[in-house]
Amino acid sequence: MTVIEFSYDFGSPNAYLVHKVLPGIAAKCRAKLVWQPVLLGGVFKATNNQSPMTAFASVSGKLAYQNHEIERFIARYDIPYARNPHFPVNTIAMMRGAIFAHGKPWQAAYTDAMFNAMWRFGERMDDPDVMARVLTAAGLPVAEIMAAAQTPEVKAALIEATTRAVERGVFGVPTMLVGTEMYFGKDSLNDLEYDLARQT
């Protein structure tokens, strides 16, 4: 069975948008979807990359166009979305939680809760009290997750996952890997789906 590895950081609105549509693409193409948390700041540092907000800040019209592309995407796929008023939000606690969530029965619920808090409900998720409140509302094991995020094992595992992603060619998120074939950005979903359809 074909595996799609989805590298993401909850801090990226485009990762949120891909998160919303990728399960449908995977199901349609009978591929298995694997969530791969990475720390985007670590990816940027390792690859000398930066966010579009920074890279294109001085280019007339470019960021406005990218926002318009988001609007087109959410309209086309009917995705609830709101810009986070606290952006940029430090996502390290959430991403460590995602490492801990891996393989747990509540992993999907955790991933949804974090993405929705960031890009639907505009929560200030780098505030531990806010994160705890969001986890509670989602019926997730709050104390366990918040404690795990502080352990050396989880911290090291997030660094390791980020390093491994960079070694495989990842320079940003959202990125989808199918073996060694890489698809970057929500704009590449059409290519991904085309390639998957040909494989099956």
Added chain:
Amino acid sequence: MTVIEFSYDFGSPNAYLVHKVLPGIAAKCRAKLVWQPVLLGGVFKATNNQSPMTAFASVSGKLAYQNHEIERFIARYDIPYARNPHFPVNTIAMMRGAIFAHGKPWQAAYTDAMFNAMWRFGERMDDPDVMARVLTAAGLPVAEIMAAAQTPEVKAALIEATTRAVERGVFGVPTMLVGTEMYFGKDSLNDLEYDLARQT
């Protein structure tokens, strides 16, 4: 009838790729395709933008990925393509020729000949002798085109077309405009086709 205005500069490989597939999309969606030559250097200067080659030169993996995206595109749409060994090539004479070609019966032949010379046959098109040879081989009115490219009217018209494109939001090429709706890059063709299909 819906009109797609295609802003391009012969110096952009992605504009070449879009040029190859856009007529098919326009025909399928019963839209009229209008070629709109612009000088990419002028667009960049006006919008403080730069080529991906410059902007992402220091980002690990980014340019390699963009080249890979080109490879995926040419494989998917079966487009003959070769990187131009003389890149970057100054395109001003070719673009002035495109302004002069507008509305002429040989406009499509001219556009094809210039794009193919750049991104299929790797010609050094900023050499007037090379350009004249390519025009001759394509059966185009060489002397007329080369002379027109030096007139103040054609020079001014290219500047004017570039300024107008920037005023409408263009910050790079390839860009497709359908009224005020803008689609930038070959990655946006899927959105363009989706939107056009809904309008008809």
